[in-house]
Amino acid sequence: MNLFGIVTIGSLVLYLLVGLYCAKSTNNTEDFYVMGRSCPAYLITGTLIATNIGSVTFIGYVGSVYTNGSLPYITMFGATVTSSLILGLFVGRYIRRMHLFTVPDFFTMRYPGNEAVKVFSTAIVLFTMLIYLVAVCQGVNVVLCDIFGLSQMMSQFIILSVVTIFTMAGGMKGVVITDTIMFAIFFIAAMLVVPYIIQALGGWPEGVARAAEKLPYAMEWNGAFSKSKGFWQHLEVNLASVVLAFASPQLLSRAFIAKSEKAFGQAMILQAILFPIFIFTLLYFFSWFPAVKTDIAPTSAFTWVAMTVAPPVIGSIAIAGIAAAALSSASSMFQQAAAALSRDIYERYINPSADERRKLFISRLSVLLIAIACFIAGSMQKITALGLVYGFLFASAGWAAWAPSLLLGIFWKRATTKAAVWSMSTGFISALTFILGRTWGFTPAWVPPNLVGVTVATAVFFLVAVSDRTTERELEVYNLMRAPDPD
């Protein structure tokens, strides 16, 4: 086995050991779902960035900036850090005060008395997490299939086995700590690899200036797109990032685990500092890469640099970094999907009187079931950069449907259960229609499905809420969120 294999396998073993170690302090469902609500700021930052950065970034986005220039893609991370800061400084405190375990818990508590809200929010979590998981796992397949010569089935099996074991064992604590280690690995990987691209260009700043003359589109706001397509691209990816930050279960759930509201706020500030360093360094310099080499597949740009341009030691850390990025996103989604199965379905509908031991067992079993479902679904797809990006957009369109109910439920006293039901269902149906319409050509390709989903869901929410009356229970929950935690 070569150095690339040794370092990657070594990192996988490290994650397994950390997950198994975390199992020692995972004794009940509060530990398993929300890490006993004791997570410090630096771990929240690590897990948030690690969850946000997946194989989509190293494979899909690096491939896309190679082809189209960097600005139409870097733009989305401005929306990510801005939305995260708003979440950390102004919104997270209200969510944390509700002492939630899962995102469907929010809808169940804030919009009481309607079964449809619970069922719908649980279905969205399961559905979107599975789709996103398949896209994420496809990304890491690129690494294992191309580099180690494994079959797609075998690489899927290895990835899912590692993630399943440490998520089953360590629960949220296992996910958060391994995420932070993975963040450190892929952050270092990007920082180490990029100087070799600069060197191949002819050095900084002269080489970059020459590349800019050669590839003028690479640093224009619309990249290689036409001006109108560039505009819609900016709008779509920025909106997708806002929806992702405010409404995706894997990121929103980090407000539940924070040890305090202040720790959550600090985590978001740290994220706003560290995230741009990573993303700018990676995508900016890879957009110059066509000035060095043009005859490689865009999705293989990062792995090609790691394996042929950088020295083997640095290249092997870079390859382990791609695997880390993919695994960190996958583990968070596993955790959320499994929580939806065990808490929102088993505990709520099948066996509400189950004891703590049984609930913990079912939570761990749910992780395994999600892994099997993901393995079956993932074995059916072929890898393309566009496929990975569409997987991300598809999942974010689902979250767009519930984003207005979530935010208006926190800040608007008149938010009602009836408004949430109508908003979520119409938002989801319209987003889904435009996703399918874009694929099969019956709706304009330039219309972003998540924009349609958010607009319809917001409009319907307002219309229904103003014509409806809030119940005493709804007001009670609203006031509970506004009251500080008794210390």
Place this chain on the structure above:
Amino acid sequence: MKNAFGKMSFLCSVLLFVLAMIVFVSPLPHKTDMALMVVWVFAPAVVGSIVYNRMEKKDRWDQTKNLP
């Protein structure tokens, strides 16, 4: 408990913003598009740390519950 987190994060974010302008924008022949992008991605941390610091000064984080 108050600490210097807000001030430290403000200093780091300003320093990073300046460095980003030097590294990513200065070598380019046409700088406007990239300069705007650097502002869009790096400036939120500067603004966020100012807001955090003001909240700290006005005791807006006092409602925090610190779990054992």
